[in-house]
Amino acid sequence: MKNSSRKMAKNSNMLSDQEEYSFRFSNTAEASHADDGRMSPTPTSDSTSATWDHQSPPLSTPSSSPLSKSPWSSHRAPESYSYTGLMGSLVREEGHIYSLAASGDLLYTGSDSKNIRVWKNQKEFSGFKSNSGLVKAIIIAGERIFSGHQDGKIRVWKVSGKDPTVHKRIGTLPTFKAKIKSSFNPSKYSHHALWITHTDAISSLGLIEDKSILYSASWDKTIKVWRVSDSKCLESINAHDDAVNSVVAGFDGLVFTGSADGSVKVWRREMQGKGTKHFFSQTLLKQECAITALAVDPSASVLYSGSSDGLVNFWERDKFLSHGGVLRGHKLAVLCLATLGNLVLSGSADTNVCVWRREEADHVCLSILSGHTGPVKCLAVELEDKGMHSHGGGDKHYVVYSGSLDKSVKIWRVSGHAAPMQHPPSQDMENCNAPQTLPSVQSFSSQGSSRMSQKRKH
Numbered sequence: 001m002k003n004s005s006r007k008m009a010k011n012s013n014m015l016s017d018q019e020e021y022s023f024r025f026s027n028t029a030e031a032s033h034a035d036d037g038r039m040s041p042t043p044t045s046d047s048t049s050a051t052w053d054h055q056s057p058p059l060s061t062p063s064s065s066p067l068s069k070s071p072w073s074s075h076r077a078p079e080s081y082s083y084t085g086l087m088g089s090l091v092r093e094e095g096h097i098y099s100l101a102a103s104g105d106l107l108y109t110g111s112d113s114k115n116i117r118v119w120k121n122q123k124e125f126s127g128f129k130s131n132s133g134l135v136k137a138i139i140i141a142g143e144r145i146f147s148g149h150q151d152g153k154i155r156v157w158k159v160s161g162k163d164p165t166v167h168k169r170i171g172t173l174p175t176f177k178a179k180i181k182s183s184f185n186p187s188k189y190s191h192h193a194l195w196i197t198h199t200d201a202i203s204s205l206g207l208i209e210d211k212s213i214l215y216s217a218s219w220d221k222t223i224k225v226w227r228v229s230d231s232k233c234l235e236s237i238n239a240h241d242d243a244v245n246s247v248v249a250g251f252d253g254l255v256f257t258g259s260a261d262g263s264v265k266v267w268r269r270e271m272q273g274k275g276t277k278h279f280f281s282q283t284l285l286k287q288e289c290a291i292t293a294l295a296v297d298p299s300a301s302v303l304y305s306g307s308s309d310g311l312v313n314f315w316e317r318d319k320f321l322s323h324g325g326v327l328r329g330h331k332l333a334v335l336c337l338a339t340l341g342n343l344v345l346s347g348s349a350d351t352n353v354c355v356w357r358r359e360e361a362d363h364v365c366l367s368i369l370s371g372h373t374g375p376v377k378c379l380a381v382e383l384e385d386k387g388m389h390s391h392g393g394g395d396k397h398y399v400v401y402s403g404s405l406d407k408s409v410k411i412w413r414v415s416g417h418a419a420p421m422q423h424p425p426s427q428d429m430e431n432c433n434a435p436q437t438l439p440s441v442q443s444f445s446s447q448g449s450s451r452m453s454q455k456r457k458h
Helices: 018-025 027-032 176-182
Strands: 085-091 097-103 106-111 115-120 123-129 135-141 144-149 154-159 167-173 202-207 213-218 222-227 232-238 244-249 254-259 263-272 275-286 291-296 302-307 311-316 322-328 334-340 343-348 353-359 362-369 376-383 397-404 408-415
Touching: 097 144, 097 397, 097 408, 106 135, 115 135, 123 167, 135 202, 144 167, 144 202, 213 244, 222 244, 232 275, 254 275, 254 291, 263 291, 275 302, 302 334, 311 334, 322 362, 343 376, 343 397, 353 397, 362 408
Parallel strands: 097 135, 097 376, 202 244, 244 291, 291 334, 334 376
Antiparallel strands: 085 408, 097 106, 106 115, 115 123, 135 144, 144 154, 154 167, 202 213, 213 222, 222 232, 244 254, 254 263, 263 275, 291 302, 302 311, 311 322, 334 343, 343 353, 353 362, 376 397, 397 408
């Protein structure tokens, strides 16, 4: 691929061998594993049943045979809810899982087969497919589902009012009409490309709280701002010196971006009439390792950032975005983050998911979810239906979905009131209960272009 040479990372000590390193992180490897959509394996028929995943040992005596039509393998009797662990697993031989989105009782999964599948009550419910472009991001805004693709396009879908299993594509961002209109405005050109068009893969999608504004981040170093109501591109921001790997809308009208250039930036949004204007506010972090994932907790009080060195940094709103500490739980790159309530989840190229609980200004490690055989690329979490369990003293329980490059989606149950781990299983976890301070932003020197060219895309 055109950017493979400038995106290959050099800190090979993070992995035991170069082949494994290349598979998990380099742009070249992503191309070889269908990341650009041109080499994806032939999708299986929608009627083809998924294969059962028996690689992970059951946490207890497994229940009787799973429902014949369910693609999920059950690892625990459904009547038992007093544990944290694996509930089910799905493997489809149609591609690596790159994106997840959960909404109520529906789970959307995107893969490099270009399929988006919809699951309900652990059964395949529906599915739809784009003509091109690996599905790298999925986000739900009311009745609309937005999917970001490797081909730089955002596709918009809507559930049919007559049949909830039918999803119709109702548009593509940017719209054809908008591209024609912009072509007549020379001032909107940048490097011979329309300013409303992403020229590289979409890496991340984000929504503001009222879901009226959509953000798209791209490997073309920009983020774009879209009005959901009419699909209009309001603004294009040259955000970073390298690929933008993540964008999240935060609190107080702030937007956060993380990039392969090793920086986390803050942008301030101002509404101007029917449009927007974003102003650069500050750089929270500048480092050599690529920023791979961002998340803001639901209470809008903490920003989390994952990076290719396996660390999760966080900043606190109540302390004017001062650095709060570092969560150390992974041996390899953090590829995804998810939050709900006071839980924080981090998925990694080391194949594990770490579960953290925020306790005031501190974080404790509750558990490590192990079972994937490939990098964990995406996460989604929802509060478990209270009607499903009648005991626990009001304890909150969560359902966690993890998608991996091992072509599987796993479903976990997590107790939010579990005791912290006393003996973490790896040296990287030695300090997981004690966030460590980071030098102030001012102490990080800006790296030259040669350093930036070494950053990886994820």
